[in-house]
Amino acid sequence: MEFSTISEFDPAFIQAPEYRPKLKVIEIDKLPIIDLSNDTKEVVLEIGEACKTWGFFHVINHGVPLELISRIMETSKEFFDLPLEEKKLAKRDEVNPMGYYDSEHTKNVRDWKEVFDFLAKDPSFVPASHEPDDTQRRTIRNQWPAHPPEFRDVCEEYAREVEKLAYKMLELISLSLGLSGDRLHSCFKDQLSFLRVNHYPVCPFPKLTLGVGRHKDPSALTVLAQDEVGGLEVRRKSDGAWISVEPVPYAFIINLGDATQVWSNDIYESAEHRVVMNSEKERFSIPFFFYPAHYVMLKPLEELVNEQNPARYREFNMGKFYVTRNRSDFKKREVENIQMYHFRIF
Numbered sequence: 001m002e003f004s005t006i007s008e009f010d011p012a013f014i015q016a017p018e019y020r021p022k023l024k025v026i027e028i029d030k031l032p033i034i035d036l037s038n039d040t041k042e043v044v045l046e047i048g049e050a051c052k053t054w055g056f057f058h059v060i061n062h063g064v065p066l067e068l069i070s071r072i073m074e075t076s077k078e079f080f081d082l083p084l085e086e087k088k089l090a091k092r093d094e095v096n097p098m099g100y101y102d103s104e105h106t107k108n109v110r111d112w113k114e115v116f117d118f119l120a121k122d123p124s125f126v127p128a129s130h131e132p133d134d135t136q137r138r139t140i141r142n143q144w145p146a147h148p149p150e151f152r153d154v155c156e157e158y159a160r161e162v163e164k165l166a167y168k169m170l171e172l173i174s175l176s177l178g179l180s181g182d183r184l185h186s187c188f189k190d191q192l193s194f195l196r197v198n199h200y201p202v203c204p205f206p207k208l209t210l211g212v213g214r215h216k217d218p219s220a221l222t223v224l225a226q227d228e229v230g231g232l233e234v235r236r237k238s239d240g241a242w243i244s245v246e247p248v249p250y251a252f253i254i255n256l257g258d259a260t261q262v263w264s265n266d267i268y269e270s271a272e273h274r275v276v277m278n279s280e281k282e283r284f285s286i287p288f289f290f291y292p293a294h295y296v297m298l299k300p301l302e303e304l305v306n307e308q309n310p311a312r313y314r315e316f317n318m319g320k321f322y323v324t325r326n327r328s329d330f331k332k333r334e335v336e337n338i339q340m341y342h343f344r345i346f
């Protein structure tokens, strides 16, 4: 990812003019910061409001040890500092989607980043193929680099802690929709959640590229840690402007994913976001994508549907959605990646 001249720069990184970031215009509008140590009723109200307005918010006093966040950031830096050949020993591919990868595409444009993906539950199970009639499933597993030696332990400990927070958020979001706190728990029994360590190297062409192109997370929700550099932007619903998410030290960002949008029958929406590049500083971020089990059929929850407010999505299978989506992360394809709105009824 070290391109010193434009001629070495892979044109696959270049965003179409309308999607290029305006680096100078930074809108200041602050995302809500929700203190999870407050009274639950109050927290639920604040979450409901934040989910409606933004689909994105910070949480503090979240229960994940702060030193663990520092440790995973440090060990991740050591990993990405390794020579490329060494990182590639744990390279992800179409057979094993977990591990190191440096050429992911979002909406068919290459992202200026390298990543390391690992499952929260090892092993996990996914459909064997995206073909609708294929009912086989297959096992996917983590692959770990030998260096740095503590990388695996730190990542696994971090995943366990953040998973607890993800369940807590699921519960609070369910309560904010007027459901029981454990309404959605059973969908996560064989969860397909994974974590991604994102490294965005310094970028000489921040006006042409993005670290991650605009997208919505297909998860139920995402629990995201970011370092102090900044670059994440969220699309404001009221006017479509891109708002930069100022880092709040040791807070987590919670963003709603597509699965919650479908369950809530559009009461909540997953927010579009992207990452703009920095020509001076590298950046690290670590999302935990909280995914239901592959066999879960996603559809609006019965409690939230009635005659006046009929279901806006037809049912679809989480696992098939996941594997279909993953196919196009690996290479530029000519067709649009599958999106949740393809299952919209009206």
Ligand SMILES: O=C(O)CCC(=O)C(=O)O
Pocket (backbone or CB within 6 Å): 196, 198, 212, 217, 224, 226, 232, 273, 274, 275, 284, 285, 286, 287
């Ligand atoms: O790096 C970030 O802050 C966000 C990354 C992200 O949106 C993603 O990996 O889905």
Ligand SMILES: [Fe+2]
Pocket (backbone or CB within 6 Å): 215, 216, 217, 273
């Ligand atoms: Fe994302």
